[in-house]
Amino acid sequence: MLIVWGSKGFEKNLGDTIIQHECGNCNNHVTMQGKELGRKFTLFWIPIFTMSSSHYLLCPVCGAGKELSKRMLATYMVNSED
Ligand SMILES: [Zn+2]
Secondary structure: OOOOEEEEEEEEEEEEEEEEEEOOOOOOEEEEEEEEEEEEEEEOOEEEEEEEEEEEEEOOOOOOEEEEOHHHHHHHEOOOOO
């Protein structure tokens, strides 16, 4: 039996954070956004689990930002799921 597996990249917008500041890159006063970028393991093209992911705090205007740990970003989210 042939088992088809692979991986698929994904991008998820997590919404607003509680951080509002003047972006050092574009100088707009913005509400920073949370974003998750990662890769899922797929089996017969169905995503099974997340293999790796990175969490970012991003400026919604210019996209400048920085990587944070998942736990750190969660403490900044307006609608935290945890
Ligand atoms: Zn910006």
